[in-house]
Amino acid sequence: xxxxxxxxxxxxxxxxxYNECSIxxxxxxxxxxxxxxxxxxxxxxxxYFHEDCISEWTHRNKTCxxxxxxxxxxxxxxSILNDPVEWFSVVDIDQSxxxxxxxxxxxxEAQLPLDCKTLRSNSDQLWSTWDPNGDGKLSFxxxxxxxxxxxxxxxxxxxxxxxxxxxxxxxxxxxxWFLHWDEDHNGRLSQKEVTRALVQTFVQxxxxxxxxxxxxxxxxxxxxxxxxxxxxxxxxSIDVDEFCLPDGLGESFCCTLNLFHGxxxxxxxxxxxxxxxxxxxELSDYDAVEHVSR
Ligand SMILES: [Zn+2]
Ligand SMILES: [Zn+2]
Numbered sequence: 211x212x213x214x215x216x217x218x219x220x221x222x223x224x225x226x227x228y229n230e231c232s233i234x235x236x237x238x239x240x241x242x243x244x245x246x247x248x249x250x251x252x253x254x255x256x257x258y259f260h261e262d263c264i265s266e267w268t269h270r271n272k273t274c275x276x277x278x279x280x281x282x283x284x285x286x287x288x289s290i291l292n293d294p295v296e297w298f299s300v301v302d303i304d305q306s307x308x309x310x311x312x313x314x315x316x317x318x319e320a321q322l323p324l325d326c327k328t329l330r331s332n333s334d335q336l337w338s339t340w341d342p343n344g345d346g347k348l349s350f351x352x353x354x355x356x357x358x359x360x361x362x363x364x365x366x367x368x369x370x371x372x373x374x375x376x377x378x379x380x381x382x383x384x385x386x387w388f389l390h391w392d393e394d395h396n397g398r399l400s401q402k403e404v405t406r407a408l409v410q411t412f413v414q415x416x417x418x419x420x421x422x423x424x425x426x427x428x429x430x431x432x433x434x435x436x437x438x439x440x441x442x443x444x445x446x447s448i449d450v451d452e453f454c455l456p457d458g459l460g461e462s463f464c465c466t467l468n469l470f471h472g473x474x475x476x477x478x479x480x481x482x483x484x485x486x487x488x489x490x491x492e493l494s495d496y497d498a499v500e501h502v503s504r
Pocket of ligand 2: 255
């Protein structure tokens, strides 16, 4: 039993070294990340995971996958450019009002597509720019300094943080939507990438995050169900031309999304009117969605 445990811990350590999520082993920076909290506010440990991964993990566990520290909840971490105040408070692990060098390097490695070795070897020079008073810590004033602050550095080196770019509308331009989500620009999207793109597209237009969670599960299921119909050669990914064909996967998703949005507003009305047949209504609408997406 202990052997399994230490194997797990080793895998976790290895993923740390490569800045991968130790749950899925993909690079952390590729998707939104989260940290673990105890008593709903303080950080439980210094580790980061993909939001989706830790959300899944939390259904079955309440200990950090890497160091087995207990936690109560998790919280997502915004980009330093989108919400510097929240970003700062998360990275300030000990809530001291300033950020340690190690904490800053770790979060940069987790959120940005950078070469960690280069970052570490240049860190003396970078740090002396970011920390003009030389106290070894970064205050909020220092990171927001317009001339030499960390935010300026990130803005110049990584000008397009996740989510800042306008996502093309799926309904208006299938091809632009596909290319936007094809992050490695190889002209293909895997089922996993398609699911993520569709979920994000839905979430962006859905304001109630709590209620959208159930819908996201349903979206994931519908992608799974229609996938084999459209992935004709069965190689697990779909190319841009296949996607954009009349009656192809792209159009099928448009119908699905439209229906889900319709479904959601129907749900909203149901909640407002406190209808007791809510669940039944939801299920029958979902059947309609499945039917159309085939
Ligand atoms: Zn992950
Ligand atoms: Zn941990």
